[in-house]
Amino acid sequence: MFLDNFIGIFSEDMAIDLGTANTIVSIGNRGIVINEPSVVAVKQEKNGRSKILAVGSVAKDMIGKTPVDITAVRPMRDGVIADFEMTERMIRYFIEKAHKRKAFLRPRIVICIPFGITQVERKAVYESALSAGAREVFLVEEPMVAALGAGIPVNEPCGNMIVDIGGGTTEIGVTSLGGLVLSKSIKVAGDRFDKAIVDYVRQTTNLNIGERTAENIKFEIGAAYDLKDELSMTVKGRDGSGFLSTIELKSTDIKDALKEPLKEIATAIRNVLEEMPADLAGDIVDNGIVLTGGGALIRGLDAYLKNAIKLEVRVAEEPLLAVARGTAKVLENEQLLQLISDA
Ligand SMILES: Nc1ncnc2c1ncn2[C@@H]1O[C@H](COP(=O)(O)OP(=O)(O)OP(=O)(O)O)[C@@H](O)[C@H]1O
């Protein structure tokens, strides 16, 4: 124990938010050192093997624009590991980049994994971190660390509800007394919003746009509720006959486009509220709901949910970083680490 504490001072222990859309790595008192999309660009070699060309932002910029022998893949999609080998290689790349093999001692690594991944997938993540040089690996799940990162007093004997809307999944968790009392995960989050925008644009204007364009539309004019000042932008795409064409989209169009996935999120939250013991439900009425994850940045989402669920809803500070911050907090607290990690 003493030796471990002693080693801890010198090693650069690492916290990783392994998200299906973004991976964030922080190191002890250096804070966040990597914040990049979970994307890998791979070139198919003649000998049948594949070579990694880029990982992170550079790879994401290649999505939808690669020549035939190069593919830009998101190895974790919809909250599951779609491509084991690429996920392993991506984890190793990020760990090695963050660590830079500076410290002579190997770090302890806490990884927040997508909620509900299988035992086999967990093992793959665990082994990749070990083979990248970790001394010890701990796996933690998203709702609890999202709550920690959002500053929710998880140890108190009081119910708090966290809703993390990431890329692949939305996780709903209720914390009390240092544990998760209830949780639910649905595969409706940022990626589904992008797909809903692609479908909406095709159905209403006959224009085909790619998922990167849809995500940009979401960033620029995405809204869940009527905005005080309506936003608009021009969008380029290909029409039904293959010609390039330009259209004008407004934030109210995106509100319409997102109607279905947002309704699914509201329904899932309502279901969790219905399953809750009465006392805890009373706490949520008092404390409201906290939103984290990139999806929480959709304009007016708090107002939309407040109207749909009839409870107070607030977006955490820097929602994209909440899980990473929460994971780093776990690393600072040995008791918490043992309590909530399962590796
Ligand atoms: N300003 C914004 N407005 C709307 N959506 C945004 C904004 N910024 C990021 N997002 C969306 O947030 C999602 C990524 O969020 P986040 O990084 O929390 O996901 P993740 O942790 O990688 O995924 P998961 O938790 O599902 O594994 C993406 O779908 C992205 O398009």
Ligand SMILES: [Mg+2]
């Ligand atoms: Mg996440």
